Amino acid sequence: MTSNAPAARIRVLVVDDEPLARANILHLLRANPEVEVLGESDSANRAIEVIRKQKPDLVFLDVRMPEYDGFDILELLGAELPPAVIFVTAYDQYALKAFDAGALDYLLKPFNNARFACALDRAKERITHRRQASAKMDRLTIKSAGHVLFISVADIDWVEAADYYASLHVGGKTHLVRRSMNDLESDLDPARFCRIHRSTIVNLDRVRELRFDSDAEYELVLHDGTKLRLSRRYRKDLQARLGKSVDIKVPR
16 A cells, blocks of 8 residues: 655745755755655745745745745735745844734744754644644534533634634624634635635625725625725635625725
């Protein structure tokens, strides 16, 4: 029987404009049998192209790049963002912004082998969890005040980030679950749920229309009248997925 080990390897891309920095990361990655190195890039434009085409599981991404910085790359990728991104930089002032942008970890140069291994292990854990998660999660279990509540995923209207929790909006009620938005996004059925903002996931079945608000920004209107802001980063993917199933209204 043929082993399925190669299929489980973590596929990694290294993006950094410094040759020595790339060489160091590549050396550490190639020493790990669970990793498949897809390649390296010193160009932001080339990196975006490779990510879209090869869809790596993990990207080590420099913050400062000649064409775009690492945050620009994430915004341009939008919904095509890899499951795990680890920022690598010599500047500590971007750490908070990196985590806000959805980065899994922040490696500050120079880092030692142990720190690198820790970051890689975190990435493996997230990617393995995503691979093992069912494509369709039927329900969420919420523990609160001595009670256990089972929420049917199909009943969720939209999800909102709330510090270390996520708020599930279900038929006019709100339930808190201690899960990150990234984890929920990976577990929820992508055919039904779509991320529209770094702090918002919506059930596509609940969307009534897509329109401009008074500030010429896109917003979604749900069947119950709820209005949700649509981030530019996720706009193209959402419009492609909605197609002609909802109205697009522009104020006169």
